[in-house]
Amino acid sequence: xxxxxENYWMFGAVCLVIALVLLRLLFRERITLxxxxxxxxxxxxxxxxxxFPETTGRIAKKLGFTLMSNFFFCAAxxxxxxxxxxxxxxxxxxxxxxxxxxxxLAILHEKIDRLETSEARRSSNTPASSSLx
Amino acid sequence: MRLLVIIPxxxxxxxxxxxxxxxxxxxxxxxxxxxxxxxxxxxADLTAEVAKAGQARVLRLCRNVGIGGAVQxxxxxxxxxxxxxxxxxxxxGQHPPSEIAKLVEHxxxxxxxxxxxxxxxxxxxxxxxxxTLLRRIGSWWLRTVLRLITRVRVSDPTSGYRLYGKRALRxxxxxxxxxxxxxxxxxxxxxxxxxxxxxxVQMRERQGGTTSITGFSPIYYMFKVTIAVVxxxxxxxxxxxxxxSDAANS
Numbered sequence: 001x002x003x004x005x006e007n008y009w010m011f012g013a014v015c016l017v018i019a020l021v022l023l024r025l026l027f028r029e030r031i032t033l034x035x036x037x038x039x040x041x042x043x044x045x046x047x048x049x050x051x052f053p054e055t056t057g058r059i060a061k062k063l064g065f066t067l068m069s070n071f072f073f074c075a076a077x078x079x080x081x082x083x084x085x086x087x088x089x090x091x092x093x094x095x096x097x098x099x100x101x102x103x104x105l106a107i108l109h110e111k112i113d114r115l116e117t118s119e120a121r122r123s124s125n126t127p128a129s130s131s132l133x
Numbered sequence: 134m135r136l137l138v139i140i141p142x143x144x145x146x147x148x149x150x151x152x153x154x155x156x157x158x159x160x161x162x163x164x165x166x167x168x169x170x171x172x173x174x175x176x177a178d179l180t181a182e183v184a185k186a187g188q189a190r191v192l193r194l195c196r197n198v199g200i201g202g203a204v205q206x207x208x209x210x211x212x213x214x215x216x217x218x219x220x221x222x223x224x225x226g227q228h229p230p231s232e233i234a235k236l237v238e239h240x241x242x243x244x245x246x247x248x249x250x251x252x253x254x255x256x257x258x259x260x261x262x263x264x265t266l267l268r269r270i271g272s273w274w275l276r277t278v279l280r281l282i283t284r285v286r287v288s289d290p291t292s293g294y295r296l297y298g299k300r301a302l303r304x305x306x307x308x309x310x311x312x313x314x315x316x317x318x319x320x321x322x323x324x325x326x327x328x329x330x331x332x333x334v335q336m337r338e339r340q341g342g343t344t345s346i347t348g349f350s351p352i353y354y355m356f357k358v359t360i361a362v363v364x365x366x367x368x369x370x371x372x373x374x375x376x377x378s379d380a381a382n383s
Binding site for chain 1: 206
């Protein structure tokens with residue numbers, strides 16, 4: 001098991017690289033901290049699994065995995081599925097809000113147009129009525 | 134009765150002009166004050182300009198949000214401005230404006246349903262307009278799903294020629310499906326206790342533009358709407374149970 005375990009440093013390194021890319025995106029304000037917290041948490045979790053393989057191995061064995069690599073992949077796939085679902089929820093919410101905003105914008109725009117038209121009509125009528133007076 | 138005619142339109146400059154002319158030529162309905170709003174769903178052509186020239190109010194959506202989003206914009210406007218009812222009329226000219234009177238008459242009757250659906254499959258309507266086989270199969274399937282799951286009995290669940298009363302305007306201003314909304318909206322309405330009636334109307338071929346339901350989309354349409362109807366029903370049941378338990382607790 002120990003021999004297999006040492007190979008998982010590579011997995012930790014990959015997690016670290018992804019975390020660095022994520023941090024870079026955060027610094028450049030391409031993504032928000034709030035939105036990426038779950039992603040960072042999962043990276044830390046998976047990274048810790050690779051850094052402490054003996055503990056991970058014990059957990060894997062208790063969960064019934066004979067090969068630790070299977071446990072790694074299972075954990076990573078589960079993490080990605082959860083992250084994807086979270087992203088889907090956020091995306092759906094943003095989609096609905098964007099439609100509502102588009103509708104509200106159109107309604108407001110129409111209202112402004114009508115006000116401007118009635119204002120223009122009123123101002124064009126005023127000189128005529130004052131000259132009549 | 135203040136009535137708003139909602140015309141959702143996406144690249145319909147050709148059909149819209151004659152449709153608005155027809156609408157203006159419709160004889161005044163007794164006791165009905167009629168206004169028209171064209172919802173330009175992010176068209177790339179002169180739809181908005183044609184609508185303005187046709188003396189209609191124009192809601193110009195800055196991006197394409199789909200038929201459901203476009204119709205809901207008009208419904209929100211009608212609800213906010215205190216209209217008594219709204220009639221949805223397709224911008225492609227499939228729905229002759231002269232038939233509005235039938236919907237209004239039905240809505241003003243003694244029962245006064247919350248939604249009046251204009252059907253092409255009953256009465257004189259079925260002789261006039263025959264849709265494609267695939268469309269009729271789809272319509273039959275949705276009719277069956279709606280009847281079995283939500284107990285809504287309508288012969289033309291995909292018809293967009295509808296009248297919404299005050300309660301429907303309030304409901305759909307808040308929640309309205311965005312794509313393929315017609316059958317699902319009926320399920321939502323029934324789940325919330327709204328009454329639905331049907332009246333035979335004449336329909337005709339589209340007068341311009343192209344249909345959005347092409348290729349494999351009818352299959353997706355049926356699949357999506359079936360799931361949506363089931364979800365709506367289950368959601369309504371759960372909501373009702375929650376309400377009942379809240380009432381019991383209080």
